[in-house]
Amino acid sequence: MQELSLNVLDIAQNSVRAGARLIQISVEEDHPSDRMVIEIADDGCGMTEEQIAHVTDPFFTTRTTRKVGLGVPFFKMAAEMTGGSFSIRSRVGEGTVVRAVFGLSHIDRMPLGDMADTMCCLIGCNPDLDFVYRHRVDNESFEADSRQFREILEDVPLNTPQVIQFIREYIGERLENISGGKS
Amino acid sequence: MKSLAELQALRDSMKGRIGVRDDAEGNIRVVVGMATCGIAAGARPVLGEFTKEVEKRNLSNVTVAQTGCIGICQYEPVVEVYAPGQEKVTYVKMTPEKVAKIVNEHLVNGKPVTEFTIGANTK
Numbered sequence: 001m002q003e004l005s006l007n008v009l010d011i012a013q014n015s016v017r018a019g020a021r022l023i024q025i026s027v028e029e030d031h032p033s034d035r036m037v038i039e040i041a042d043d044g045c046g047m048t049e050e051q052i053a054h055v056t057d058p059f060f061t062t063r064t065t066r067k068v069g070l071g072v073p074f075f076k077m078a079a080e081m082t083g084g085s086f087s088i089r090s091r092v093g094e095g096t097v098v099r100a101v102f103g104l105s106h107i108d109r110m111p112l113g114d115m116a117d118t119m120c121c122l123i124g125c126n127p128d129l130d131f132v133y134r135h136r137v138d139n140e141s142f143e144a145d146s147r148q149f150r151e152i153l154e155d156v157p158l159n160t161p162q163v164i165q166f167i168r169e170y171i172g173e174r175l176e177n178i179s180g181g182k183s
Numbered sequence: 184m185k186s187l188a189e190l191q192a193l194r195d196s197m198k199g200r201i202g203v204r205d206d207a208e209g210n211i212r213v214v215v216g217m218a219t220c221g222i223a224a225g226a227r228p229v230l231g232e233f234t235k236e237v238e239k240r241n242l243s244n245v246t247v248a249q250t251g252c253i254g255i256c257q258y259e260p261v262v263e264v265y266a267p268g269q270e271k272v273t274y275v276k277m278t279p280e281k282v283a284k285i286v287n288e289h290l291v292n293g294k295p296v297t298e299f300t301i302g303a304n305t306k
Contacts, residue, residue: 117227161238164234165234177184
């Protein structure tokens with residue numbers, strides 16, 4: 001993975017497969033503490049304690065098409081190599097929260113990359129699920145909520161290409177506004 | 184900045200033009216592999232490019248969707264096209280640059296781009 005937004009996309013796919021209805025993604029960049037925190041929270045099927053214990057093992061996966069599961073180990077490694085940390089909280093039947101803390105200015109921290117593209121990918125491919133994206137840079141923040149878009153759109157589907165383009169610009173412009181386009 | 188009022192205007196302009204359901208007859212499905220292998224190999228910009236091209240050409244009969252890992256990770260990014268009356272076509276080692284040609288020749292004109300398919304890329 002070359003940018004953290006790709007890790008986020010990958011981890012959020014696990015939430016989709018876990019049958020989540022609502023997936024909440026947040027990115028916080030805090031310069032005073034020199035930390036970046038990325039959290040992906042879902043209301044999917046959750047994991048047992050045994051699954052949680054194994055999920056950071058690259059040779060553990062629930063899928064059957066191959067024998068390795070690298071998504072979570074990649075994300076964990078990306079955080080830990082910046083002096084950060086990684087954790088998963090999960091309960092069967094309630095959902096899962098994946099949280100990664102990064103050293104914001106650490107030389108090995110990958111750039112965040114195109115979060116607008118990641119959100120468009122998720123919303124476009126899963127029009128029946130809801131996504132909330134929150135991004136904070138120090139004291140400034142914004143939120144994009146597919147439930148709000150859905151309400152306005154009425155019977156026009158969220159994955160209509162024109163709507164996806166709108167969401168791409170809606171998030172992209174706000175991101176640029178709070179971060180000057182460089183995270 | 185884009186406002187929710189603009190989304191409202193977009194909705195009003197699209198109402199009435201929406202009539203094609205995902206499973207409607209004649210609908211073409213473009214499916215992009217979006218598991219760890221696909222994402223790491225560059226599937227996200229490929230999917231984004233398909234969405235952009237479909238919007239640009241206003242192809243209301245095309246649905247862009249995702250799937251997980253189909254087990255040919257070495258060929259990712261993998262894109263499968265399901266068109267009615269045609270066999271499934273599997274495109275491999277996709278890039279955003281290859282997308283326009285597939286949209287023009289396959290999705291619009293019904294002729295798969297053989298040189299990008301798995302058949303032309305297996306040794």
